Amino acid sequence: MTATVEHDQVLSIAQEVFSAMVDGDLGLLLPWEGDLPEIDDALVAWVDLHGEWSGRAVLVTAGPTALELARVLLDLDPRDEVSPDDLVDALGEIANVVGGNLKSLLPTPGTLGLPHVGDALPPLDGAVRSQHLPLSWRGRLLVIDVWVTPLVLKEKP
Amino acid sequence: MKALVIDDSRTMRRIVARALEGLGFETLQAEHGRDALDQLEGGAEIDLACVDWNMPVMDGLTFVTEVRANPAWRGITLMMVTTEAEHSQIVRALAAGAHEYLIKPFTTDAIRDKLDLLGLVPVEEMA
Numbered sequence: 475m476t477a478t479v480e481h482d483q484v485l486s487i488a489q490e491v492f493s494a495m496v497d498g499d500l501g502l503l504l505p506w507e508g509d510l511p512e513i514d515d516a517l518v519a520w521v522d523l524h525g526e527w528s529g530r531a532v533l534v535t536a537g538p539t540a541l542e543l544a545r546v547l548l549d550l551d552p553r554d555e556v557s558p559d560d561l562v563d564a565l566g567e568i569a570n571v572v573g574g575n576l577k578s579l580l581p582t583p584g585t586l587g588l589p590h591v592g593d594a595l596p597p598l599d600g601a602v603r604s605q606h607l608p609l610s611w612r613g614r615l616l617v618i619d620v621w622v623t624p625l626v627l628k629e630k631p
Numbered sequence: 632m633k634a635l636v637i638d639d640s641r642t643m644r645r646i647v648a649r650a651l652e653g654l655g656f657e658t659l660q661a662e663h664g665r666d667a668l669d670q671l672e673g674g675a676e677i678d679l680a681c682v683d684w685n686m687p688v689m690d691g692l693t694f695v696t697e698v699r700a701n702p703a704w705r706g707i708t709l710m711m712v713t714t715e716a717e718h719s720q721i722v723r724a725l726a727a728g729a730h731e732y733l734i735k736p737f738t739t740d741a742i743r744d745k746l747d748l749l750g751l752v753p754v755e756e757m758a
Contacts, residue, residue, distance in 0.1 A: 494736035574714020
């Protein structure tokens with residue numbers, strides 16, 4: 475176990491989260507293939523991990539994709555409107571579960587912050603992006619990033 | 632049977648409640664541990680509480696401890712439903728009085744299996 479999480483571990487967690495919580499089946503969240511389009515009207519959900527290993531799990535997607543994701547999570551009819559509160563809550567909960575499962579991979583205990591959702595990611599002092607996973611959920615771009623603090627990077631073998 | 636779903640995420644409350652209702656439970660919901668205690672102190676009668684760990688106002692571990700400290704609530708089965716997957720955290724929750732531990736993400740089958748272990752799956756569901 476290294477001090478940072480590996481690409482395949484993040485992918486595995488993301489696929490498990492979407493399989494269990496969103497799609498009810500495997501195979502609907504896949505690595506993105508081809509050129510990456512710009513994410514317009516982006517929504518960002520993140521959760522911070524604190525402890526000897528500090529960092530942040532981040533989910534970024536376009537507003538319409540976030541709406542569709544919330545609709546599926548909440549089991550709403552395609553014609554039902556998703557309220558802003560439900561949208562924020564649904565996206566935040568996915569980031570929360572991804573972050574919580576990342577935390578369980580870490581070599582030292584830590585704590586998980588509460589999820590946040592916004593249109594931009596606030597800075598995390600000195601952190602750098604250690605994993606960047608552009609993914610395709612039902613053909614729509616969704617990005618999961620993992621950020622780590624300088625302390626973690628220093629400890630990496 | 633009646634279950635109280637305690638989670639600060641309304642999305643997760645709906646997911647858990649939907650799974651429980653599919654198993655024949657009536658459900659109530661609370662946004663955090665204090666909200667749940669208020670409902671119990673107000674007379675809500677439940678068989679099962681599904682408890683998230685990380686919540687504002689009162690976390691799930693504190694809620695479990697408070698419930699276990701009150702003999703009037705000793706019949707309530709407590710199941711943590713949380714992303715806290717570290718062994719040490721599971722031990723803490725069980726030591727505080729939780730009966731079972733379910734890690735997010737979970738499937739409906741996983742909930743049913745846990746409730747089956749606890750003897751809480753309604754008879755018609757098991758048949």
